[in-house]
Amino acid sequence: MPAASLSRTDRLVALRRQIILDAAQRVFARDGLDRTTIRAIAKEAGCTTGAIYPWFDGKEAIYAAVLRESLDRLDRHLQIQAQAGPRAKAPRRVIQAFFDYYAEHGTEFSLGMYLFQGLGPRGLGRDADGELNRRLRACVDRLGDGLKAAGWPPDDVPCEQMNVFTYLMGLLLLFHTHRLKSLDQQAQPLLDRYCDALEQRRT
Numbered sequence: 522m523p524a525a526s527l528s529r530t531d532r533l534v535a536l537r538r539q540i541i542l543d544a545a546q547r548v549f550a551r552d553g554l555d556r557t558t559i560r561a562i563a564k565e566a567g568c569t570t571g572a573i574y575p576w577f578d579g580k581e582a583i584y585a586a587v588l589r590e591s592l593d594r595l596d597r598h599l600q601i602q603a604q605a606g607p608r609a610k611a612p613r614r615v616i617q618a619f620f621d622y623y624a625e626h627g628t629e630f631s632l633g634m635y636l637f638q639g640l641g642p643r644g645l646g647r648d649a650d651g652e653l654n655r656r657l658r659a660c661v662d663r664l665g666d667g668l669k670a671a672g673w674p675p676d677d678v679p680c681e682q683m684n685v686f687t688y689l690m691g692l693l694l695l696f697h698t699h700r701l702k703s704l705d706q707q708a709q710p711l712l713d714r715y716c717d718a719l720e721q722r723r724t
Contacts, residue, residue, distance in 0.1 A: 538576050541566050542590070545583045550628035554584060584632065585649045591629040592656035595622050599663035608670040612723075613716040615667035616685060619660075620712055623693050630693055633657075661686045671723060688715060 544566035548557050559580055563570045577583045602618040603611050623630040665682035673681060695701045696708045 537568075537572075541568070541573055541576065542583065542587055546587050546628055546632075549584070549587070549632055554580075554632065582649075585653060588629075588632050588653055589656060591626070591633065592653070592660055595619070596656065596660050596663060598622055599660060600666075603663060603666045603670060608672070609720075611667040611670035612664075612673075612685075612719060613667075615664055616689065616716055616719075617712065619664065619689055620693065620708070623689075624696060624708070627697055630697060634694075671720075673723060685719075 541562065545557070545562045548561050548565050552561065557580055559570050559573060562580070562583065563573055566573075573583075577586065599615050599618055602614045605614060623633075661682055664685045665678045668678050668681055668685075669675065692708060692711060695704075695706075701708055701711075
């Protein structure tokens with residue numbers, strides 16, 4: 522529902538909820554998911570712990586909401602890039618957009634790793650875990666949309682998009698842990714060479 526159509530009370534409720542989520546993301550970045558507490562989130566948000574529970578029943582529910590919003594933003598970003606220029610360059614645009622998003626949002630990458638590594642389900646419940654994985658799959662499918670736009674055979678796309686996703690996650694992990702620097706490498710030239718090789722395989 523557009524913000525303009527919400528009542529003043531609804532807008533205040535949405536604002537308070539967002540303040541909690543923004544505070545939680547800062548605490549997650551500072552303390553890590555395992556060490557984060559509801560008390561720390563409440564302190565960062567400038568409220569009491571009791572003010573959090575009407576919206577979230579625990580730390581895991583806040584984590585799920587933060588990651589849900591993150592994956593939705595990534596999905597929209599990738600969808601735009603897939604359609605933003607020549608079809609032959611769609612894979613490169615989407616791959617670059619995926620890398621840039623998580624390179625610029627290190628906290629979101631770190632939180633996402635709990636889901637990617639299968640650690641997220643602790644306390645989330647099967648439904649929330651399944652929902653987050655569906656959102657993740659939608660983002661991976663956007664990589665496939667780029668391949669399809671460039672003319673990759675439909676039967677090859679599912680496997681190839683997973684190959685791309687695996688490469689991106691590995692590169693981002695090395696980037697955020699500063700391992701690339703210790704190995705005298707830079708992320709962008711490596712990503713460019715990967716995209717060059719991908720395009721050559723298609724031609």
